[in-house]
Amino acid sequence: MAAISSRSGDAEWAPHTVVSEEYLDPAPVAALAALLDDGLPAPRVGDVLPPLWHWVALPRWSPSSLLAVDGHPFKGSFLPPVELPRRMFAGGTAAFPGTLRVGDTVRREARVESVTEKHGRSGTLVVVVVGIELYAPDGTLAVTEQQNLIYREAAAVTGEPPSPESAAALVPCGPAVVPDGPDRWRLVTDPTLLMRFSAATANAHRIHYDWPYATGVEGYPGLVVHGPLMTLALAETHRLGDDDRHIAGLAHRNLAPLFCAEPAVLQSVPSESGTAVSVVTHTDPDAEPRVHTTLDLTFDTPGAS
Secondary structure: OOOEOOEEOOEEOOOOOEEEEEEOOHHHHHHHHHHHOOOOOOOOOOOEOOOOOHHHHOOOOOOHHHEOOOOOEOOOOOOOOEOOOEEEEEEEEEEOOOOOEOOOEEEEEEEEEEEEEEEEOOEEEEEEEEEEEEEOOOOOEEEEEEEEEEEEOOOOOOOOOOOOOOHHHHOOOOOOEEEOOOOEEEEOOOHHHHHHHHHHOOOOOHHHOOHHHHHHOOOOOOOEOOHHHHHHHHHHHHHHOOOOOOEEEEEEEEOOOOEOOOOEEEEEEEOOOOOEEEEEEEOOOOOOOOEEEEEEEEEOOOOOO
């Protein structure tokens, strides 16, 4: 059976552009600042919106009746009718030719740019690339973005799923981003953080908050930390490092899942090309560091101080 159906209900699916006028609401911006709890002031109305914070400032709530069993909106409307159950946010790129400010009303244009079915040793997967453009109130282009989504088969569930009464469920709450040395921060995740980020971003995907679903249906060992949460935390290191250079663009990749309460760090390292590279790595002393998410930042004047 093909991984992509050509039809949704009685209509044949085709990529199309969705245009909307949306408000950069200060309330979810303040919610993200409270969630990260990293000591920096929350951007207020009129302040420049930090890079990637539009993911939270422009949440897209789907009607409950249009949610599939995994919590995502039914495929076959904006996104293609992919028949594979497991969805992952695989990364993407963004550029910032203009400026968005908290309280702006912006025009959002979104479209599916490509749908590619692939076959490999791990089975069938489908890569969907979504393009997004955000325009400032004066009509100038402020943000261009590509998001890469991967759909694949669910993992087989063998034996009894792990108990939720594990360290992942009992970790105490606290700040998500904690200083841990020069250009280094600990990323601390717990179930309340994942639940609040899901709410802030209108993300109903059950792998982030529903333990029985994540472990018993999709075969994960625990709750999955959101890819966008890790990426936003990495982008926040630019502000935490008191770096006033303007970010012209960025590229991010999610390489491996991070599970709730797993020890992880954020590291900021300047590269030879003038791009600052930040990564999320495992801190297990008995294993090689494992890279989960990477973020490459490009500045208007590479190498400038």
